[in-house]
Amino acid sequence: MFESAEIGHRIDKKTWKAREPELRAALLEMQFRLLREARFAVVILVNGVDLAGRGETVNVLNEWMDPRHIRTEAFGPISEHERRHPEMFRFWQVLPSKGHVGILFGNWYTDPVSAHALGHETREHFVRRLERIRQFERMLAAEGVLLLKFWFHLSKKAAKARMKELQDSPKTAWRVTPQEEHNLKHYDEFIRVSDEALRKTSIGEAPWLVIEGSDPYYRYLTAGQLLLDSVNRRLDQPLAPPLPAPLVPETRPLDRLSLLAAQDYSRSATRKDYEDRLETLQGRLNGLSRDPRLQQLSLVVVFEGMDAAGKGSTIRRLTQALDARFYRVIPVAAPNENERAQPYLWRFWRYIPKLGHATLFDRSWYGRVLVERVERFCSEADWMRAYGEINEFEEELSDAGVLIVKFWLAITPEEQLRRFKERSETPHKNYKITDEDWRNRDKWPQYEQAIGDMIDRTSTQIAPWHVIASDNKHWSRLEVLETLCDRIEQALKARG
Amino acid sequence: MFESAEIGHRIDKKTWKAREPELRAALLEMQFRLLREARFAVVILVNGVDLAGRGETVNVLNEWMDPRHIRTEAFGPISEHERRHPEMFRFWQVLPSKGHVGILFGNWYTDPVSAHALGHETREHFVRRLERIRQFERMLAAEGVLLLKFWFHLSKKAAKARMKELQDSPKTAWRVTPQEEHNLKHYDEFIRVSDEALRKTSIGEAPWLVIEGSDPYYRYLTAGQLLLDSVNRRLDQPLAPPLPAPLVPETRPLDRLSLLAAQDYSRSATRKDYEDRLETLQGRLNGLSRDPRLQQLSLVVVFEGMDAAGKGSTIRRLTQALDARFYRVIPVAAPNENERAQPYLWRFWRYIPKLGHATLFDRSWYGRVLVERVERFCSEADWMRAYGEINEFEEELSDAGVLIVKFWLAITPEEQLRRFKERSETPHKNYKITDEDWRNRDKWPQYEQAIGDMIDRTSTQIAPWHVIASDNKHWSRLEVLETLCDRIEQALKARG
Structure with missing residues (x-):
């Protein structure tokens, strides 16, 4: 050179x-x-x-x-x-x-x-x-x-x-x-x-x-x-020239069967069972969060799911068990002006926890391949390259000691409709439902395709997706808590 | 997945x-x-x-x-x-x-x-x-x-x-x-x-x-x-969309000093010395080509240089020393129709020798970053990415046992002019000089820039460029022969 x-x-x-x-x-x-x-x-x-x-x-x-x-x-x-x-x-x-x-x-x-x-x-x-x-x-x-x-x-x-x-x-x-x-x-x-x-x-x-x-x-x-x-x-150069369009056609799957539709939504937990197990699991999570070995790890938990899938309420069940100095919850909405002036991963990098700490993301960088794809906020070439970029990002975090646990809270369109109606009709829940939620619901098939692609392309060995059937909130929360505890335990063991 | x-x-x-x-x-x-x-x-x-x-x-x-x-x-x-x-x-x-x-x-x-x-x-x-x-x-x-x-x-x-x-x-x-x-x-x-x-x-x-x-x-x-x-x-898609233009501006070097201009063109050899050493070196090369260890290697020799730099005559001095079953000489001109229907490296891959054999390229894949760049036969994005592709290509060959030896035969514009005139005036050399040679000569500064970039970006540890000042043909040929023998000897030694 x-x-x-x-x-x-x-x-x-x-x-x-x-x-x-x-x-x-x-x-x-x-x-x-x-x-x-x-x-x-x-x-x-x-x-x-x-x-x-x-x-x-x-x-x-x-x-x-x-x-x-x-x-x-x-x-x-x-x-x-x-x-x-x-x-x-x-x-x-x-x-x-x-x-x-x-x-x-x-x-x-x-x-x-x-x-x-x-x-x-x-x-x-x-x-x-x-x-x-x-x-x-x-x-x-x-x-x-x-x-x-x-x-x-x-x-x-x-x-x-x-x-x-x-x-x-x-x-x-x-x-x-x-x-x-x-x-x-x-x-x-x-x-x-x-x-x-x-x-x-x-x-x-x-x-x-x-x-x-x-x-x-x-x-x-x-x-x-x-x-x-x-x-x-x-x-x-008047504008960034367009990148060549990628190749994935939108015609599949031919039989309309999706990964989400193939989940088993029938499982549930009674209130009694739920309350017993919830407390036990929260205790377990708290114990894990205080484990001295966790000082050599940090924890990133990602929650994604359709509107009204129960992300917020599930996160609250986790934080109830945690010391406020240990974790941060980051709710992710559309990027603001500062954030739009940076590469899209920038706003998430800011919240990557240091060792011994945790960040819970209520929505995440996966917006790139979900809402930004479906709503065409970015070009096809942009979201196509994002899968590889995200995998690389997560591998980099993992190599640096970050344990990444990703949940997709899956609900059926019928259950979503029931929850939307309940929200509209309950005064103190009314603020949670907007016209946009109804518009998103109309795009269910496009989201279903995007979610399937996302899981196929980013469920890696180091950061697998946990798809949790969440029509029953009790069952879903217990499943999330238990999966999270298991993943932390494995990671601690692997560190010796 | x-x-x-x-x-x-x-x-x-x-x-x-x-x-x-x-x-x-x-x-x-x-x-x-x-x-x-x-x-x-x-x-x-x-x-x-x-x-x-x-x-x-x-x-x-x-x-x-x-x-x-x-x-x-x-x-x-x-x-x-x-x-x-x-x-x-x-x-x-x-x-x-x-x-x-x-x-x-x-x-x-x-x-x-x-x-x-x-x-x-x-x-x-x-x-x-x-x-x-x-x-x-x-x-x-x-x-x-x-x-x-x-x-x-x-x-x-x-x-x-x-x-x-x-x-x-x-x-x-x-x-x-x-x-x-x-x-x-x-x-x-x-x-x-x-x-x-x-x-x-x-x-x-x-x-x-x-x-x-x-x-x-x-x-x-x-x-x-x-x-x-x-x-x-x-x-x-009507046409492949253009790739974003790369960044290298064309304004350097500010002092107009080039790698080629910085060579020492004064060295020469007398006819007597030349003839003695030529024979010794040809004998050495022949011995090396018969070395049994060479069955585990193959040899690619690349000759590049301005028009009339002496590529052909130098190659003849090498082949005089070699068994015809051992080597092939591939003269490279503009790609034909079949070749244009393939990625640009395709026509060179065909001639990569198997172990125990040699290919001498009279011009090569470097045309991509020389004539194709200067004459704008390919886009700037194409030749910019070619440096990396060529390095990757040569590394791949080297890993498979191919020894790559690359010569740039450097002459001054004055010496080129002298040789052009001689060719025009000598009936049996007349066919060697065309209008295109004169046109290329007018683009000397652009070629000089392209050659400097090529050497900077593709002179690797496994396949370095040997820049040989060639105003004196005798000196140049001896230098090429000796360098080639040294490189083969080193490679054989490294193989044990």
């Missing part, structure tokens, strides 16, 4: 003097247009060799543009505190929203490259992490983020010369840290690993842009010009 | 009788339109559980459509002979061309799934193979292939019942092989592995379509209808 960045690119002072003011003006103009149109976010990754001028370039970019609309984030090694969340959590927190520029200095490449270069992680693990990154960046690109990946490079010879030059002058000797001296000794290894990382992640949607770093004028002008041209080019 | 295909889908005889003739007629009509328009190829993968009716369904599809334009290929386990080529070689050979349908029964999923399910391969290796498949299928889709992936499913209970039913009748007992009895015992393991394979490869461009296999009418009608709808849907 670095051949063209080891040949001594440079710009003379005269050219610099002539071009710098033009470039600054153009960058500012671009930045305000970006902000005004607010159609996409710009994420700039800054990586490269020590002493190749990464920090100085970031400073120059901040100086040239309006820093109020640029957010520069520098990440160091992962702290103990940060380890209580999945690896990508901290990066999701700082993604810029549409119209803004985020500069990530030390980012999702830093740890995989150094861990492998220093021999702390095997090549297989490294390749797997690169694959994750590739999927993550493909997702960002598909969600409209403009991702610019800058690598500032120095040849080994140039790096040595630069270090010597800095060390030789008392004025600049402080710029060279012991860490940098150490790194230079491992230059070859670091470059070998970086080269593979860059090649494997140079996808068409977000290729690496390598900039030779030895001459300051060259690197500043090149980085600025690349940023300017890339953003302008994207701004000049 | 299989939840919705374990609920007992079925179609009654009356519905079958009514729908079958309509579907047949529609499939035939679709097939002729596909052939007439010849805009894309259709590849159908047939996978699934034993006894789920895969073979019967393929037979029915062949019966319903015109079998002259369908090519059904059934692949068994990899034979010893096939092992002398990279794994994907045999599949590339049978890809249908535009307008045609290929049914692959036993395909690139079969071996990864069974090797992992039987415990012959680790999970890590399995995940890596799935990732390769995903990249391969993404490439096919980007090249316009319509890929339909059918999985015929039976629940464990249904599979057992089906086996018993067949075994109980003397008329059908022969249908159950000992292999199938064995497989049924490992049903759970096979399904667990398949489930992961299907989920990880259900990309938006080519999702898996799972069909419950227990009822013949249901499975035939469903497979036929899915095929019909998918192809028709694609035929109705």
Whole structure:
């Protein structure tokens, strides 16, 4: 990746003097247009060799543009505190929203490259992490983020010369840290690993842009010009071009039999049984939530179901058993303006619990493949790719110690109608039923298809769907509680 | 992946009788339109559980459509002979061309799934193979292939019942092989592995379509209808929608210094030295080509360079040293009509040598990122994704024992002009120079940019580019011969 960045690119002072003011003006103009149109976010990754001028370039970019609309984030090694969340959590927190520029200095490449270069992680693990990154960046690109990946490079010879030059002058000797001296000794290894990382992640949607770093004028002008041209080019595209339509036709199943229709809705529990078992199960859940081993896990419980399936009331039966400091309940409605300015998983990442805690989602990221699909709030290509993105997301959480338990509360159309009527007729339940609920009900067959596809495509070994026949509320709540306790118990056992 | 295909889908005889003739007629009509328009190829993968009716369904599809334009290929386990080529070689050979349908029964999923399910391969290796498949299928889709992936499913209970039913009748007992009895015992393991394979490869461009296999009418009608709808849907799209434009702006390098311009063109060899060393090196190359260890390797040598850089004459200096049974020289020009009806790598896959043999390419797949880029024969999105596809291709070859040695013969514009003039003025060299050569010469700066990008993005550790300053032909040929001998020697040593 670095051949063209080891040949001594440079710009003379005269050219610099002539071009710098033009470039600054153009960058500012671009930045305000970006902000005004607010159609996409710009994420700039800054990586490269020590002493190749990464920090100085970031400073120059901040100086040239309006820093109020640029957010520069520098990440160091992962702290103990940060380890209580999945690896990508901290990066999701700082993604810029549409119209803004985020500069990530030390980012999702830093740890995989150094861990492998220093021999702390095997090549297989490294390749797997690169694959994750590739999927993550493909997702960002598909969600409209403009991702610019800058690598500032120095040849080994140039790096040595630069270090010597800095060390030789008392004025600049402080710029060279012991860490940098150490790194230079491992230059070859670091470059070998970086080269593979860059090649494997140079996808068409977000290729690496390598900039030779030895001459300051060259690197500043090149980085600025690349940023300017890339953003302008994207701004000049009137709209994101449509992705090719995927292939799944809507004609199945031919016999109209669905996964939901095939459930057994006849099971029920008497009030007496229910009350006895409810208390026992709640006690069991409470005990599990206090298990010291749970400090090494966190818990995400997802509730999905048709309107009036009993999500809220079931969640209340769980929280009755839990300490308020242990859990959060997140009700999910249509995304607000802030949320729409981000990739769709963003608003859920915010609520991923740290180790030792739980989040109960009343509806979730599955809205993408349910309501957004059926109501055509997103394109077919968007929801088709979402299955893979969601599986990847959940695998990432699971690898970081998150236990994911997903419930589909299934009711029959007849039972829904009964509950809708009851809600309409009961004054204190009246607020729960809206015209939209009735409209959704008309689309039952489309939802049924979407739910079947969702379960088929996202019921994974690490995060299976539990489909609970819920026409009988008592039976349903007991089943949910018991399943949840079983899953937690298994997870604790697996941890030893 | 299989939840919705374990609920007992079925179609009654009356519905079958009514729908079958309509579907047949529609499939035939679709097939002729596909052939007439010849805009894309259709590849159908047939996978699934034993006894789920895969073979019967393929037979029915062949019966319903015109079998002259369908090519059904059934692949068994990899034979010893096939092992002398990279794994994907045999599949590339049978890809249908535009307008045609290929049914692959036993395909690139079969071996990864069974090797992992039987415990012959680790999970890590399995995940890596799935990732390769995903990249391969993404490439096919980007090249316009319509890929339909059918999985015929039976629940464990249904599979057992089906086996018993067949075994109980003397008329059908022969249908159950000992292999199938064995497989049924490992049903759970096979399904667990398949489930992961299907989920990880259900990309938006080519999702898996799972069909419950227990009822013949249901499975035939469903497979036929899915095929019909998918192809028709694609035929109705007037053109493949454009992919989003990639990001690399064309403004660099700002100082106009290029990798090629930075080479040292002053080195040369006297005629005497040249003749002595040439013979020594040719002897060395011949010895290496006869080394018994070379039976475990094959050799791909790529020559690229500007017009008149000396590719042909250099290749002749190599072949002078080689046994004609050992090597083939493949001169690469613009693709012909057959080749244009296939993904762009297809015409090169055909010439990948088997172990113990060599192919010398006079120009190669790099045309995609050179002439096709500069002359705009393909879209920017196409050549941008080609870097990754080419790296993946070469890694695949390398993993299968192919040693890849790539030479860029670099000449200065001045030297090219001298050679062009010489060619024009020398009667027996006159045929070598055309108007096109002069036109290409006018685009030197664009080529220079494309060559720099190519080397940066595809000079990998397993297949680095060797840039040979070739203004002096003698020096260049010696350098090529020596580099090639060194690379072969290293590869032989690495094999022990």
